Amino acid sequence: MSEDLDKEFEDAYKISSTTSIKLPPDVMLQFYAFYKQATRGNNYEQPSGEVELRNAFKLNAWFQLNHLTEDEAKQEYINLVNKYLK
DSSP states (O other): OHHHHHHHHHHHHHHHHHOOOOOOHHHHHHHHHHHHHHHHTTOOOOOOOSOHHHHHHHHHHHHTTTTSOHHHHHHHHHHHHHHHTO
């Protein structure tokens, strides 16, 4: 199952990172947070943007997912792609 989930997650990431669809900022934050939780877990790091307020929103969105395992976050990320980009 984990290998299937990893493959699905990689495919979903390819779709989301190459889309030309303009998503609302709150949805983009969800994509960011689920991706970070899926790939980093609770190993938080400062977002790499130059706008401090935007970075604060990103980090806060990620913190709110600390109850999810990496696999759960991968599934939620896949769900977002299916909902908004397919």
